[in-house]
Amino acid sequence: RRRGGGGDAAGDEEMQALNPAAERIGASSAGGDGEVQMQRLDIESDGGKRRGKPMLPLYQVWPSENMFFCRGWMITGGSEDCWAPNICVWTCILVPSGLFFTCVFPNLWHRGAYALPVAVLAVFLMTSGLLLATCCTDPGIIPRREVILATRCGPSLQAALGYDVLGGAGDGREPQLDPKLKNQGYRWCRTCRIVRPPRASHCSDCDNCCLRYDHHCPFVNNCVGQRNYHFFFGFITSVLILAMLVIPSVLTYFSALNSEVMLNQMSKISGAMWLVFWGLAIGGFLVIVATVLSLVLWGYHVFLITTSKTTKEFRKSIPNITEEPTLCAARGPCLFDPRMEVDPDDMVRPRDQGRKSRNHY
DSSP: OHHHHHHHHHHHHHHHHHOOOHHHHHHHHTTOOHHHHHHHHHHHHHHHHTTTOEEEGGGOSSSSSOOEEETTTEEEOOOOOGGGHHHHHHHHHHHHHHHHIIIIIHHHHHTTOOOHHHHHHHHHHHHHHHHHHHHOOOOOOOOOOHHHHHHOOOOHHHHHHSSSTTTSSOOOOOOOHHHHHHHHHEEETTTEEEEEEEEEETTTOOOOOOEOOOOETHHHTEEOOEEEETHHHHHHHHHHHHHHHHHHHHHHHHTOOOOOHHHHHHHOOOHHHHHHHHHHHHHHHHHHHHHHHEEEEEEEEHHHHHHTTTTTHTTTTTTTTTOOOSSSSSOOOOOOOOOOOEGGGGGOOOOGTOOOOBBBB
């Protein structure tokens, strides 16, 4: 019996050397309690499954209403009602520009008049690029509590914004803000459960808090805020210049054509082509109206820039406490990394269980 006991002890030592976990699992079951040992094995196995759970990029489990494209490199608003206005904007840009590049551009180029075609091409590319940048750029989103905790970016946010975004509350309840912070414009967002800085506001369409929030623009299907206001103002400026170059050129080109030849050709047009012709005429009229409205919009934002106000501050008579400029202020960094891998369970709030994911492509 002693020899057998010594052999068992040697075997145990050999097993512990090969598998150190066996010592932890079997140490407390020295009394031979097989049931306790099996329970501990189950715990170890469940923990291994949790540790081996696949992580997903943040843009695939984003808890708000935004939509991501190109593996998180592009972000836009999530409102489905804004797709029609956005398509309308692109149509008002592409149709007149297409007529110019199809009819006017070759005619001027063959005549040796290069200045206007080159200028229109440059402004067209600038307008399209600025519209894309406004539509697909982070407007200054402050990540909500779930994102901050899942990505552990609290210290970096505090360094970037200069205060504790979580408000020092570990349970997510509304903290008691310092009266000095309240007087400076800091507010608690009950939806995002964070403290947002002055001039920031929560957008109900995108379901985010946005830095220096101006407004949610349905025509670009995105918020306009601190990080894309420069693009937005550049877009409305360039689209106004493009309209002033393209519309008179197209109208002059068609009015200079031989009227008798045009009348003969129009008399041979079928009924379907007449519908197309009147559709183009109505479309041209709408483009002219859109140009006038763009001029009004541009003048309005010039007024906001000169008075250092945002659209929300002007409409609701909110004072600019920080006295920070609207256009010439620093753009600031993006406050979250959409490609960082997170645990999907950390991004779901109890009320969001069963919510359908539709925000990544």
